[in-house]
Amino acid sequence: MKPAKLIAPGRTRLEDSFWTPYQKLVTEVVLPYQEKILNDEIPDAEKSHALANFRIAAGMEDGEFYGMVFQDSDVAKWLEAAAYSLAVHPDLELEKRVDAVIDIVAKAQQPDGYLDTYFTIKEPEHRWKDLLEGHELYCMGHMMEAAAAHYEATGKDTLLKVAERMADHICSVFGPEKRYGIPGHEEVETGLMRLYQVTGEKRYLEMASYFIDARGTRPEFFAEERRNRDFEVFGMDPDNLDYNQSFAPVREQKSAKGHSVRAVYLYRAMADVAAASGDESLYQACRNLWQDIVTKKMYVTGAIGASGELESFSVDYDLPPDRAYAETCAQVGLVFWARAMLNIEAKGEYADVMELCLYNSTISGMQADGKHFFYVNPLEVNPGLSGEVFGMRHVLPQRPGWYTCACCPPNLARMILSLGQCCWSENDDTVYSHLMIAQEANLKLAKIRTESGYPWEGRVRYTVSPKEKKEFCLAVHIPGYVKAEALSVKCAGSALPLQTAAGGGDTLPTHQAPAAENAANGDGTEENGGGTAAVLRDGYLYLKRSWQEGDVLELEFPMEVRRLYGTVRVRDTAGQTALMRGPVVYCFEGADNGPYLQALRLPRGAEITASQETEGVLKGAVSLQMSGLRESDSASLYSEEPPACSQVQLKAIPYYLWGNRGLNQMRVWIRE
Numbered sequence: 001m002k003p004a005k006l007i008a009p010g011r012t013r014l015e016d017s018f019w020t021p022y023q024k025l026v027t028e029v030v031l032p033y034q035e036k037i038l039n040d041e042i043p044d045a046e047k048s049h050a051l052a053n054f055r056i057a058a059g060m061e062d063g064e065f066y067g068m069v070f071q072d073s074d075v076a077k078w079l080e081a082a083a084y085s086l087a088v089h090p091d092l093e094l095e096k097r098v099d100a101v102i103d104i105v106a107k108a109q110q111p112d113g114y115l116d117t118y119f120t121i122k123e124p125e126h127r128w129k130d131l132l133e134g135h136e137l138y139c140m141g142h143m144m145e146a147a148a149a150h151y152e153a154t155g156k157d158t159l160l161k162v163a164e165r166m167a168d169h170i171c172s173v174f175g176p177e178k179r180y181g182i183p184g185h186e187e188v189e190t191g192l193m194r195l196y197q198v199t200g201e202k203r204y205l206e207m208a209s210y211f212i213d214a215r216g217t218r219p220e221f222f223a224e225e226r227r228n229r230d231f232e233v234f235g236m237d238p239d240n241l242d243y244n245q246s247f248a249p250v251r252e253q254k255s256a257k258g259h260s261v262r263a264v265y266l267y268r269a270m271a272d273v274a275a276a277s278g279d280e281s282l283y284q285a286c287r288n289l290w291q292d293i294v295t296k297k298m299y300v301t302g303a304i305g306a307s308g309e310l311e312s313f314s315v316d317y318d319l320p321p322d323r324a325y326a327e328t329c330a331q332v333g334l335v336f337w338a339r340a341m342l343n344i345e346a347k348g349e350y351a352d353v354m355e356l357c358l359y360n361s362t363i364s365g366m367q368a369d370g371k372h373f374f375y376v377n378p379l380e381v382n383p384g385l386s387g388e389v390f391g392m393r394h395v396l397p398q399r400p401g402w403y404t405c406a407c408c409p410p411n412l413a414r415m416i417l418s419l420g421q422c423c424w425s426e427n428d429d430t431v432y433s434h435l436m437i438a439q440e441a442n443l444k445l446a447k448i449r450t451e452s453g454y455p456w457e458g459r460v461r462y463t464v465s466p467k468e469k470k471e472f473c474l475a476v477h478i479p480g481y482v483k484a485e486a487l488s489v490k491c492a493g494s495a496l497p498l499q500t501a502a503g504g505g506d507t508l509p510t511h512q513a514p515a516a517e518n519a520a521n522g523d524g525t526e527e528n529g530g531g532t533a534a535v536l537r538d539g540y541l542y543l544k545r546s547w548q549e550g551d552v553l554e555l556e557f558p559m560e561v562r563r564l565y566g567t568v569r570v571r572d573t574a575g576q577t578a579l580m581r582g583p584v585v586y587c588f589e590g591a592d593n594g595p596y597l598q599a600l601r602l603p604r605g606a607e608i609t610a611s612q613e614t615e616g617v618l619k620g621a622v623s624l625q626m627s628g629l630r631e632s633d634s635a636s637l638y639s640e641e642p643p644a645c646s647q648v649q650l651k652a653i654p655y656y657l658w659g660n661r662g663l664n665q666m667r668v669w670i671r672e
Helices: 019-038 050-057 072-088 092-108 117-121 136-154 158-173 188-199 202-214 221-227 260-277 280-296 328-344 348-365 408-417 515-520
Strands: 012-014 424-426 430-433 439-442 446-452 459-466 471-477 488-491 498-500 534-537 540-546 551-556 561-564 576-581 584-589 608-612 622-631 645-654
Touching: 012 019, 019 072, 019 408, 050 072, 050 092, 050 117, 072 092, 072 136, 072 408, 092 136, 092 158, 136 158, 136 188, 158 188, 158 202, 188 202, 188 260, 202 260, 260 280, 260 328, 280 328, 280 348, 328 348, 328 408, 348 408, 348 471, 348 584, 430 446, 459 471, 471 551, 488 540, 540 551, 576 622
Parallel strands: 430 471, 498 534
Antiparallel strands: 012 439, 424 430, 439 446, 446 459, 459 551, 471 540, 488 551, 534 540, 561 576, 576 584, 584 645, 608 622, 622 645
């Protein structure tokens, strides 16, 4: 393994027609709205009381704890998102409000470093006695992530010191020759790794490794813990080892099971530890679990966690579109896990999934106004059934303003504002571009300006300004749907020959194109860096050359509408097709296509055209138009007469925008 390093906040500044408005929306609307929610200042929204809990724990006011046992994590994720906001858009007023919240958090911390308002206020005698349900390690892990982001974004160590005292306390309680324990909800592992990444303190890496390696080694642990305590929070089943991924040691796990958010949080931490320690067997465990998810348990939108029962993975190939759970947090976690895997090894399959989630199943969780959010992201909605009948009550047809369990909205905010960290990684001799997002990036090897109309246009330009080291490799992710023969590559104005190379290994390709081939393409050896070819390997285009100030790498590829078909093992989508253009999945809504979307059919040979919307909430997005068929309705429940078909015009819109035009039907899959 030759791990690359994560890019610190503030090293990139997005100038993207798609994502910059999202970052602006989160900065200007979502963060202030969520801050008011945390302070219970939105009358018609679900009460939070999260900041009041911290003030009560700090002795700043009287009162009782209110909310879920993990309510602290809402504050932590808001702090993390606010830190990223300060990195991409400095704001002195926001910084002052963040500092004020950090001051409250610091005062709530106990003298020994312990920090959890539920147990501090409500049940101080029960600290660390209910790891299955108590979420202490989960909440502290999120606060560690917030502290690392705040330190990287501002240089201030106020929250970092809180997190270090917290981590030191955890290290004093758990570990080899101390107390055995693992969190019921994984997250502290990631928090510890983020602290390790910013402080270099090896004990935090060792503590994260302990929690990972200890999982599944004592299957009876949670049951024993339950027998030894006389209280409970949720009444969870301590024998359900699949639910919290403790059914086997992590290196022996081949199938993703249980609560999907817990799972991907664990897998991300495993990848981070593998990268930091060079642990090949841990990385292989990540690979096994990755393959299980993306080949058997992932929706076409990139969503995971199909079952509404315990918010979990279902059995292989059980991916019902109308009963999907597909929690927003699970998709955000999958993005972060993909990013961690890319830091170990640049493989197109990781970047493809990260891109798929980013443009579809994550941002579908937020209304265009930034004030309404989905917890569940279905692929089919039927008002009158969805949200009402048994088995579908979790599938809401419209986004509510807030939740009692409000984990998803701040999770989405921190992902959008930290997006620059998903775009790049680098090591001593290679810069990796994982996403085609327009931005300015100040990296170790170079400053790079990216110009892009993605995801609507298949054109991207990288303008490179090298620093001290002129010769290095720029590796750009080429989406998996792009065919090599359709990819045009130019550098410094000259077309480059394209070669392919087998994957694997750490050696960067430096293939030399024959002089005659250069002449045929009009490429002088001086102009294209000595005849160096662009090389495709594992979904990345590698170009190693001696870069000159202002060198431009240009990529162009067609953006064709594609029909996707599921394996027949997914019974719910057999005989149906889904539409994609670029990384964007499309859906059909009643607002465009009338009632009874199940009556629509799309002929296999129908021509599909794409056009850019100019008005309303869809403005700027590309929609699809096509001729289709509508089956006639019958006056009786059952009839011997087959339905007649009439020709109709159909319209599909990007999936992430559904539900922004009132209550109506929606479906991704359409019968052919």
